[in-house]
Amino acid sequence: MVSAVEDKRAALGAVGVERVSLRVGTRSGAVPEALLGAWPFAIVGTSLEEAVLDIDIIEAAVWCSTCQANREIDQFYQWRCPVCDTPTAQLVAGLEFEVISADMVMEQNTSPE
Numbered sequence: 001m002v003s004a005v006e007d008k009r010a011a012l013g014a015v016g017v018e019r020v021s022l023r024v025g026t027r028s029g030a031v032p033e034a035l036l037g038a039w040p041f042a043i044v045g046t047s048l049e050e051a052v053l054d055i056d057i058i059e060a061a062v063w064c065s066t067c068q069a070n071r072e073i074d075q076f077y078q079w080r081c082p083v084c085d086t087p088t089a090q091l092v093a094g095l096e097f098e099v100i101s102a103d104m105v106m107e108q109n110t111s112p113e
Ligand SMILES: [Zn+2]
Pocket: 064, 065, 066, 067, 068, 071, 081, 082, 083, 084, 085, 086
């Protein structure tokens, strides 16, 4: 993930990265606390060294055909609509693990080297 953002920074010609925003679903297998804890170690010595990590947590949700609506689920093995109790296996949110945005620091002096 860090190297993907670094590649993007290099492609844009930015000198650094201020902030990286991640979207993490509650069923993605990623643990936000662990990501935040690992972040300072992951960015040491990289162009992301100054970057702050923002994590947007996406609650897992299933599609309920009875309610005709997406319903948030909070238990890991819950495969039922929390409102009407209809069984469903259609997960519509919660598996996200993606970089939403990265705020790049562009060089003030734009003259080429
Ligand atoms: Zn329902």
